[in-house]
Amino acid sequence: MISVDGDFILKVAPRFSGNKAAAQARIVGALSAIFAPTLDAYEINTKLRIAHFMGQVTHECAGFRTTEEFASGAAYEGSRKLGNIQPGDGKRYKGRGLIQLTGRDNYRTIGEKLALPLEDNPEIASEPATSLKIACEYWKSRKINSAADLDDLIKATKLVNGGLNGLEDRRKYLRMAKDALAVIDGMRVAADEGGSTVVLRRGSFGNAVGDLQELLRAKGYDVTVDHDFGPATELAVMHFQKSTGLEKDGIVGNNTWTALRS
The missing domain is CATH 1.10.101.10 (PGBD-like superfamily/PGBD)
Known part of the structure; x- marks a missing residue:
């Protein structure tokens, strides 16, 4: 198991000030001790896999300063594709996680996999430890390790994003993760x-x-x-x-x- 922790995360993530820095410190602090074993449990356990995971996740969670979508979630109201069939489901099941989980159906599915009552208590998904597991479950379900093994940023980005939004940002974080892993592995x-x-x-x-x-x-x-x-x-x-x-x-x-x- 490669020893990646809070210090490693902060070598990759951008630095902030004020409330943003406090939010980042809270999330990274909660993840530090469990980051490596959680990734290892999902076989995100080689330098390339960890580097690509960091490249994608650091972009998706705005530099580890949020585990919850900034928007209200109202845009998802009434989306049957997401299983939002009850009034208020859009906001209730807004995006949460380091890679965002959205919609009642997805909360139910991931909740069953993690043995957590995410459908009944969706706010649990924004807890740092759970938000990391959500990202890892998504990574596993989309078989993104295979793209990481090929060092294929384009394929990994499409699997995470569905397109190439934020590609250069993801590329920057991928490079920074590789450099940080070089120091750890160094090697x-x-x-x-x-x-x-x-x-x-x-x-x-x-x-x-x-x-x-x-x-x-x-x-x-x-x-x-x-x-x-x-x-x-x-x-x-x-x-x-x-x-x-x-x-x-x-x-x-x-x-x-x-x-x-x-």
């Missing part, structure tokens, strides 16, 4: 006589990967500097290691860094 630090070196391998993200790719390009390897340690970067590393007599494992530790910088 690991290997001690050596001269100090310490960031160890990189396939799946690593962040500025250190960009530095690696720049060094590989300087050695004549045609890799894209995209800060993602994918198969092309791994292959270039292995070719370089073979050419310099290093162990051909595709892992960039102290010896590989030293050879690249020589």
